[in-house]
Structures are given as structure tokens and as C-alpha cells.
Amino acid sequence: MKIQLVQIAHARSGDKGDTGNVGVIALRSIYYPILVKYLTVERVKQHFSGICLGDVERYELPNLEALNFLLHKSLGGGGTRSLKNDAQGKTLSSVMLRMEIEISESIKL
Amino acid sequence: MKQSIRIASGQGFWGDLQSAPVDQVRNGPIDYMMLDYLAEVTMSILQKQKMRDPKLGYAKDIVPLFANILPDIVSNDIRVITNGGGANPMACRDAIFAVADKLGIKKLKIGVVLGDDILDRLDPLSKQGIGFENMETKVALSSIRSQVISANVYFGAAPIVEALKQGAQIVITGRTTDTGLTLAPMMYEFGWQADDWNKLAAGTVAGHILECGGQASGGNFSAGWRSVPDMAHIGFPIAEAHPDGRVIITKHNKTGGRVSTATVKEQLVYEIGNPKEYITPDCIADFTSIRLKDAGINRVEVSEVRGFPATDTYKVSMSYFDGYTAFGTLTYAWPDALEKASKADEILRIRLSDLGGNYEEIRTEFLGYNSCFGPLSQHSESMNEVVLRVGVRSRDQNAVEQFSSSIAPLILTGPPTATGFAGGRPKPREVIAYWPALIPKSAVAPQVVVEAR
Numbered sequence: 023m024k025i026q027l028v029q030i031a032h033a034r035s036g037d038k039g040d041t042g043n044v045g046v047i048a049l050r051s052i053y054y055p056i057l058v059k060y061l062t063v064e065r066v067k068q069h070f071s072g073i074c075l076g077d078v079e080r081y082e083l084p085n086l087e088a089l090n091f092l093l094h095k096s097l098g099g100g101g102t103r104s105l106k107n108d109a110q111g112k113t114l115s116s117v118m119l120r121m122e123i124e125i126s127e128s129i130k131l
Numbered sequence: 132m133k134q135s136i137r138i139a140s141g142q143g144f145w146g147d148l149q150s151a152p153v154d155q156v157r158n159g160p161i162d163y164m165m166l167d168y169l170a171e172v173t174m175s176i177l178q179k180q181k182m183r184d185p186k187l188g189y190a191k192d193i194v195p196l197f198a199n200i201l202p203d204i205v206s207n208d209i210r211v212i213t214n215g216g217g218a219n220p221m222a223c224r225d226a227i228f229a230v231a232d233k234l235g236i237k238k239l240k241i242g243v244v245l246g247d248d249i250l251d252r253l254d255p256l257s258k259q260g261i262g263f264e265n266m267e268t269k270v271a272l273s274s275i276r277s278q279v280i281s282a283n284v285y286f287g288a289a290p291i292v293e294a295l296k297q298g299a300q301i302v303i304t305g306r307t308t309d310t311g312l313t314l315a316p317m318m319y320e321f322g323w324q325a326d327d328w329n330k331l332a333a334g335t336v337a338g339h340i341l342e343c344g345g346q347a348s349g350g351n352f353s354a355g356w357r358s359v360p361d362m363a364h365i366g367f368p369i370a371e372a373h374p375d376g377r378v379i380i381t382k383h384n385k386t387g388g389r390v391s392t393a394t395v396k397e398q399l400v401y402e403i404g405n406p407k408e409y410i411t412p413d414c415i416a417d418f419t420s421i422r423l424k425d426a427g428i429n430r431v432e433v434s435e436v437r438g439f440p441a442t443d444t445y446k447v448s449m450s451y452f453d454g455y456t457a458f459g460t461l462t463y464a465w466p467d468a469l470e471k472a473s474k475a476d477e478i479l480r481i482r483l484s485d486l487g488g489n490y491e492e493i494r495t496e497f498l499g500y501n502s503c504f505g506p507l508s509q510h511s512e513s514m515n516e517v518v519l520r521v522g523v524r525s526r527d528q529n530a531v532e533q534f535s536s537s538i539a540p541l542i543l544t545g546p547p548t549a550t551g552f553a554g555g556r557p558k559p560r561e562v563i564a565y566w567p568a569l570i571p572k573s574a575v576a577p578q579v580v581v582e583a584r
Binding site for chain 2: 099
């Protein structure tokens, strides 16, 4: 089935220099394994192509049922140098949650 | 030893909700309040203010705030810890003493943490072999040395603990970590030692939850923001800390907002890197060890935090002058709003090119269309309006001024239906960029001055 990430997760994003961070948190415990399985570095990098111009790093926080992504070179230079309206990466969380993923599991939303 | 203490978050950044610290002091019992005023580039702004006037250079909001809450603080014996001293903690202290004097408050004891400002010592320290290379880009400091405006070491909780030991009711620091402001009272009250790594990590995690104010208690919350009660009167978070490192995150009764495992989780993942290594001057906290538990309405228990020995370096935050910038915006209406805005951008760029200015970067975004979603944006023909937003950055102030004076002419000499230019020409401003580096802890020492007046 095809789902949009916003149906199974919530998220918050911010900045450190030119790197954006997006924390993605499962809305229910049963969704966390789906995040782990489908939100791969490759999938996230592909989703953010044209926004994230550097590497993507992924970290797991099973205790919070969350993943943390670092999106390098995503903020137009970052901080005060950036000419972006969203120089602090506050809306990278929205970009993330808009992702559509095709999952083989059948889950009740 | 007290069985628990209540530490309230009063400000999450300079410019935060002014009523929040007042509410924290008056709406229920607290023992401590922390006020975080410093973002990465705030120090540079304060340093420039101090250069213009040696009595300035601290977060000025503090003066009217203390004029309002000082009587409550004194009568309820609340201790306040803030990094709002910025580039001039002594001047900040004197301003608060002046407020106390005016209010007839006697024998107020204020502690100040000094020694974080190493601007004057940069060259001697460099000669000692400290490279100050940029932590993110690995570039050497020499490339921007002549443009440096401020250089401050991030101290941790230790000097604040010292000020509390000496009886300070208010502690004012310069560049201190946000988390240290919350950890310090726990160390002081519970006698935690500098190598109680798990406990220091527990206090650091509590500090991370508190340091962005309302963002832990229902503000900027993405999992059901509609259901957050009375956001207009949002209660900022409070950490109820226990000697064993267990912390309950809560807020005052009868305030708006919400504290739940979900709101706390969102704050925990905010602006972190590798969650196993959350590095502060006090310890390294492992965010993958944190256990959250629902502990009642607007109460979340945080426990089992693991910590590891601190590194032997402090982070240094420097700011440097890096040219000029300006932004211009124009709003275009249906029909063909996006197409017209794009054409205006094209015309603007031709005119700038004709004028011959050099720009490091010209960036165009269309607000309402692609400023958040970039290439993922989907265009709709029925778009009511779009805002053309162009930003430029240049070493050459003249080039930025040429840009500024090229926006308004588009209204009458470009595509139709441009509006929203009430603010006049965009004002060029200096770019103050950020340079993070490291320094061995042995090279600097915080100083603590506690005085009563």
C-alpha cells in the first residue's frame, strides 16, 4: 500500500550551520519499524534531491521511536549567509512528511 | 538535601515571549528560572553594541523584565540563571543592581561568570598552536582572521555552580551552553560531582528540553497542533529534578499548551547530531538511553539517561564580517501569478547585469510556491498570488545598493499586478557569519565574581 509519511509520523527540523536536521517520530509504536525499514539514507537523499546538496546521515533512536537525519549542504550556506527564506531549515520537517512510500505491510492508519 | 527542585524555562531565545518569565514566577512555585538569550549569531550583535557603547552588549530585555519580577524573585527566594550577559555580563549586572536600587531592594547578591571572551587573546592563543580551524569546513582561521568581530568560549555548568555556592541569587553569564543553565542548579543542590556522568547527562537532557522554551510544551508541535489548548497563554516547561537524576517535565497549572511524551520527543530530536554523542563542556549525553514515561496530565518522566566523560576541549563561537546582503519582495496576483513573477526576476537580473555589480550569489524564491519545497513544489494555474523574493550577497556594498534600487521600478516597468512594496527600498545590511572552532580546556579559565549591593 502507498502511504504518505505524515500519516504515520511527526517531525521537527532545525539547523547547525549549513546542515539541516530532521527528527522523524512514529505516531504509534507499530509504525516505528516501518520508518526504520523504508526511510533509508538513499530514499531520503532521493526525496531531498535539489534541496540537500550534500550527504545524508541517519541515526536511530529506538527509545523514542524516532530517526534523526542530518542533511548536509541544505541551507544555502546556513546561518546569516544564507539567502533562503527558510535559512534555519524549519520546514524541512514538512518536506520530509510529504514523502510517499510504498510499503508491503498492510497497516491500519 | 532537597528531595526535588523545580527549574523553570523563562526564555528560549532573545526575542521570545515577554510574558513567559513573568508567568513562570507568578503562576506557581519554582525554585530556579533559566533564561536563554543567546543564539549562534547573537554574540556578534552584542559585541558590536558594546563597541559602540561600553555600557551595552547584553540582552537589554533583561532590564524591564527584572524591573517587573525582581520583587517576586526576592520574596519567593527564586534564583535566576541567564546567559543574557552576552558580550558584557558586568554591565548587565550593574543594570540589574540599578533596578534593585530603584525598587528599594537591598543586599541583592549577583554572580557573574567571566572569561569566555577571548577576542583579545586570539593571536597569542594561535601562536601557542591553537588552530581554531572551522569545525564544519576544516578551513583555517587565517582565511578570515582580519574580519573576526567576536570570539567566545562556551563554558558549561561549573562556573555557575561556583556562583551559586557563593550565594548568588542571580547568575549572569556570557557565552554559556544553554544546557548548563539548567544543569547547574541540579549539581549545586544535589551535590553532583564533575564526574557523575550519568547524572550530568540527565541534567543536560533536561536542559535540552528546557532551552527552547515553549517548543517543549506545545509550541511548534506537528503531531496535532489543533488540539493544543490555549496556545495564546502557553505555559513554558518546568523541570522537576530529583537527586537520582530523574526529572519530571511539566508546566504550571492553569496555563495553556501541553506537555506530553510527543511534545517532549519533538524537542529532544531538535537540532541534534549523532544522538549517542550529545557533546557539552560538562559531559557527553547519550540520547538513545533516555526513557520517557507518561506521568499524568502534563507530566512526563525522563529517566535512565546515560552519560560519558566530557571531552578536553571547549567549543568556541566566533563571528566575522562577510560582506553585505539585501532582500527584495514583490507580490504578483492571478492570472499567471508565477509566470509574471518569473519574468520580473528575469528582467531584474538583466538590469543588475547591465549595472555591472558583482554578486557572490543571487537567489530567487517564490513564496507561496517553492521556498519550502524547492523542486518538489507543484504548480497550480489557479494560484491566487505569489511573492517574488530575491536575495543577494556581495563583498561590494555598491552592488547591493544597486540591487536595492532595482526592485521598485519593476512595479511600473515589468509584468502587471505587482504590489506589496510599502516598506520602501530594501536596506543593505552586513553579513555577520559564524565560525565554530575548538580550544583546549587548559587554555582558558572561567572567572566567577559574586557581589552583594
